[in-house]
Amino acid sequence: MTVMEEGANNPEEIRYISTRGGEAPVTASMAILKGLSDQGGLYVPESFPHLDVPLERLAQMTYKELAFVVMRLFLGDFTDEELKTCIDRAYDKKFDTPNIAEMKQADGAWYLELFHGATIAFKDMALSVLPHLMTTAARKNQVDKEIVILTATSGDTGKAALAGFANVPGTRIVVFYPKNGVSPIQEKQMVTQQGENTCVIGIRGNFDDAQTAVKRMFGDSGLAETIGNKGFCFSSANSINIGRLIPQVVYYVYAYACLLAKGQIRVGEEINFAVPTGNFGNILAAYYAKRIGLPVKKLICASNENKVLFDFFRTGIYDRRRDFILTSSPSMDILISSNLERLIYFAAGNDPKVCADLMRSLSEQGVYEITSEMRQRTEGFYGNYLSEEETFRTIGRVYHNASYVIDTHTAVGAGVYEKYKEETKDETTTVIASTASPYKFTRSVMKALGEETGDEDDFALADRLEKISGVKIPAAVDSIRTAPVLHKQVVDIDDMPGAVLAFLGITA
């Protein structure tokens, strides 16, 4: 791999600072290990590195080669060897295409398919490499304990984390889910998870109960000591960890490289990205790609009916005091977009005091407002949203015009892009982040296509969708039809710590 060797001079070591200040800069590996800063702030790079390989060269690289070129800029204290090993272990047969991500042209836009991993949604892109970054970071910082990931899930993240951490030496993972609060397919995906180091537990309670109990375990110093004495430490695979953000920067560079390779754009020509958004992690990665020198014009932030971000970009006021709406794009049903804090920090001219004050206002009053000067610094973003009806219509429209079936989340991105084009007349080449396979949200997608969904189960619906879309049912769906249930434990909220200790083989 000559490409990798050429880029192998170590960049100046990037360090990370907290968006809320009050802490000395830390190395990348330390930021990954800690997740959140001591003050509850998020880690951001002290300054942005720059792509040091010419764009035309990027067009000739594989996904893994690009991952190396991009990630090494941000992970300054990882050796080239360490980083290559992490990338090799992540982007392998777990993905159903050797390209890892695919680009499809349909109905006037490019779709960047980020759903070819183990759980057919984009979170696999980062969660497949995070476990390796974490264990490497632990080794580099002389943490000799086994890492125990604790997660509460409302369905999707749990499975993606399980798939990422399964069989990774030096880690264990425990996932709690509300026994009666996830879809049958989501439950089946989790309870059939293989890997000696995995543990999936249903709880009698809802997602908030599970989440609160997990947070309590993270904060329980007695519990930390008990497991510490036996050689374990807790960690989380939370989406605010830079170990999840940085791997996401890669596929925006990859999309640009693909367009260059296909002769769709000239070197240096700007493109737009439209991103279906919830927690603001995915679109923030696109912003980071722009900051390291990728030619990007607009970042189109697409929301569903939980349109906090649309209101924010229109008014400069972030106001979470509103009803939470359940939509057909559940992974975007979010009122607090945690990763927005990183943009706020930059908009505040890298002033941690301003950022901390705004975040305090959000947690105490549920609202904050940024100044017009700060708003100017967010002008690279365009926000809009889609109603449920518009979302369904968009799925129908893209299928009708291009025989291409997209999922409900991706549809929000596609529909908002149409609104953007209408409003601005901007004809710049645009890439829409396709965040989930239509087979992940089969029932909604079939409804949008005008199909009866009656009392058929999701597998039967998937069989029909296969005929309509002409796209083979992904192995991730097909394999769980007959897979044996390996995790049967159900516990009360109060018994969650006991269940963790039992899994670790620790008797109280």
Ligand SMILES: *Cc1c(COP(=O)(O)O)cnc(C)c1O
């Ligand atoms: C998580 C998720 C999103 C939202 O991504 P954020 O990084 O939270 O903005 C969109 N679509 C799908 C399918 C997701 O799983």
